[in-house]
Amino acid sequence: MQTEVGGTTDKVEELETTLTGKWRIRKQHKRSLVTLTESVQALQTTSSNMQTEVGGTTEKVEELETTLTREMENTKANKRSLEILTETVQALQTTSSNMQTEVGGTTDKVEELETTLTREMENTKANKRSLVTLTESVQALQTTSSNVMILNGEESAGNARCAKVCAGTTGRSSTSHSRYGSQDISIYVNISGCGFVKIPTITTSVEGRGGHDEATGTSSVYSATRTGFTMRFRRGHASHYATIYNWNVEWIAIGYTC
Structure with missing residues (x-):
C-alpha cells in the first residue's frame, strides 16, 4: 500500500x-x-x-x-x-x-505736301502783294478824274470817272457793204471793243481813194447802240465806187465804260 x-x-x-x-x-x-x-x-x-x-x-x-x-x-x-x-x-x-x-509712304507724302504747301503759301503771299498793288492802282485810277467831259448823251449819264474816247476804222481792205435800195449802200460798224455801258456819242467820216466826196450820208449814223451803228451812203453806182475805191468808215465814239 x-x-x-x-x-x-x-x-x-x-x-x-x-x-x-x-x-x-x-x-x-x-x-x-x-x-x-x-x-x-x-x-x-x-x-x-x-x-x-x-x-x-x-x-x-x-x-x-x-x-x-x-x-x-x-x-x-x-x-x-x-x-x-x-x-x-x-x-x-x-x-x-x-x-x-x-x-x-505717308511720311513721304506729308513731306511732299508740306513742300507744296510752303511753295503755295509763298505764291499766295506774292499774289497777295500783287493784289494789294493792283488794288492800290485801281483805287488810284478811280480817284483820278477823267480828262474827258460828257455833257449829255442818248441815255442817262454814267460814272464821270469812266468817260472814255474810243476811235477806229472799218479798214480799207476789210470793209464790207450791202445794197440798200437801188442806189444806196449800207455799212455796219462794230464798236463792241470799246466796252461802253451807255450809247456813246459818235462822229463819222468816210475815207477812200476817190468818189466818196460826191456821196451823201457820210456822217449819218443810224440805229446806234452800245456795240455798233449803221451808215448809209447814196450816190450813183455807190456799190461799184465803194468796192474799187476802198471806201471805209472812220469813227470816233465818246461814252461811259462804267
Missing part, C-alpha cells in the same frame, strides 16, 4: 504540476484573449473610423474629379483662347508691319 500511496502521491504531484501549468496556460490564454478582444475592438474602432474617412475620401475624390473635369474644360478653353490670342498677335504683327510701310 505504501508503494501504491507513493505512486499516487507522485501522480498527484504530477497532476498538480500539470494542472498548475494548465492554469498558467489558461491565464496566459485569458490574457491573450483579453488582448485579442482589445485588439479586435481597436480594429473595429479603426475600421469604423476608416469607413468614415473612406466616405469623406470618396466625397473628396468625387469633388476632385469634378474640379479636375472643370479644370480640364477650362484648360481646353484657355488653350483655344491662347490659339486665338496667338493668331490675333500674328495678325497685329502683320498689320503693324503694313502700317509701318504705309506710315513710311
